[in-house]
Amino acid sequence: MSDDTIRLVTIGRILRRRWRLLTVLAVVGALVGYGTSLLFPPRYTTSASVLLPGQWEERELLTQAEIATSSVVVDRAAATLRWPGVSGRELQDRVSAKAADGNIIRISGTAETPERAQRLSDQVAQQFVAFAARLAGDSTDPGSAAGPDALRKMVVQTSRRITDLAEAADPGQTVESVQARTELEKLRTALQDAVKKLDEADPATDRATMVVMGPASRPTGEAAPTRTQFIVAGAVLFLLLAVVGHLAAARVSRRLRTAPEIAAALGSALLGTVDVPGEGPGRHTEGRGPRARIRRLLGVDTRWDVPDPQPSGGEAGRRIRYRRVCARLRDRLPGSRRLLVVVPDGDEIARRAAGQLVSEAEDDASPASSGRGYPVLRAVGVSVSRPLVPDRDTESGALVVLSAGSWTAGELAGIAEACADAGHEVVGFVVAGAVRGRPTRSAGRPADEAAPALAGRGHATGGSV
Known part of the structure; x- marks a missing residue:
């Protein structure tokens, strides 16, 4: 993986x-x-729309949206609402504005209740319209509105004075009188053009007052x-x-999955791979107690990172693999010898494979067997945390059976050292894998019945690593 x-x-x-x-x-x-x-706490959001009549550019609408959420507008809204413990700075975090299509500024307010959210949006919209009108000159300040009106009155009075001067000029056709009347007419025309440009420049002539498009709707659901x-x-x-x-x-798993890695950790050679019938991945936690029951209940006692079992090739094909392993053991050990089949505790697939391997070796012990001379095998379980192998007695070697992807290099090296400490040479290892399909019954004993009980560790006298 x-x-x-x-x-x-x-x-x-x-x-x-x-x-x-x-x-x-x-x-x-x-x-x-x-x-x-x-x-x-739950929050509710609603929006009030403000219409900006006239022609507006996009950047001007963005400016108006910034003005709608400015501290001046929000502080005025807070002063009008007079909510206890709520200042304008706090309200500024609850108010937002954006420019929508059709010259509309949509002002949104967020509060703890639907009523407050509605009041906040309406009040900010009203304060924004009032502040924008003041900026545009449409306010109650007499000094701001008197300037353009006074200038227009002065232009009208000047135009009348020019007319009077033109009538009082020499009605003759002298050059001086004609030039004087011409200059007066030019001055009148210039003043009229200036008044016209002033009217065109006045925002009030092409942009009417902003309008709040009705009160904000009361929210019915919470805001995200x-x-x-x-x-x-x-x-x-x-x-x-x-x-x-x-x-x-x-x-980051350090479990070994390939034969060369396992061979390097055990310091031995691969003797073959065998199959074990099973419908699912192997379970590696066996035990009793609350923790074991919880692990089984949650399904964490089942390996998830092992591939799904491949289809089985039949019992005959599986037994051929076991016999080939026994034949390789016979070739490696010409004399009839006894071997320990070492299985790491918790490796259910390896335990079943070891039982089948022992069964095949026992079936070959009859005089009529064509493969007579297989070593006598005895399976023992070894803890990977504190590996302990029985001392050398009648057995003079060890065969390790394990499943791939289950153990780390350190755990396998510990098993190899425990075998060496007990005086057993690791003659090889066998990799067991699960396959789909149930084994068919044959003339011999079923594999599950043939699997002997693993030797208890309590009777071992060898050293530990």
């Missing part, structure tokens, strides 16, 4: 084999999300994030963290 690409089939295998644990974690995440939602969203987010977050945790653990 450390070198494999993460694929959808890997994630599917996690969901299929660890669905109980993932369900529990999702429920825990939902509870955490519910508890987090209690720390955040709601309590339901907190619960769903907590469940999804814990589920994702669990999946990512499984993938990360598999990435």
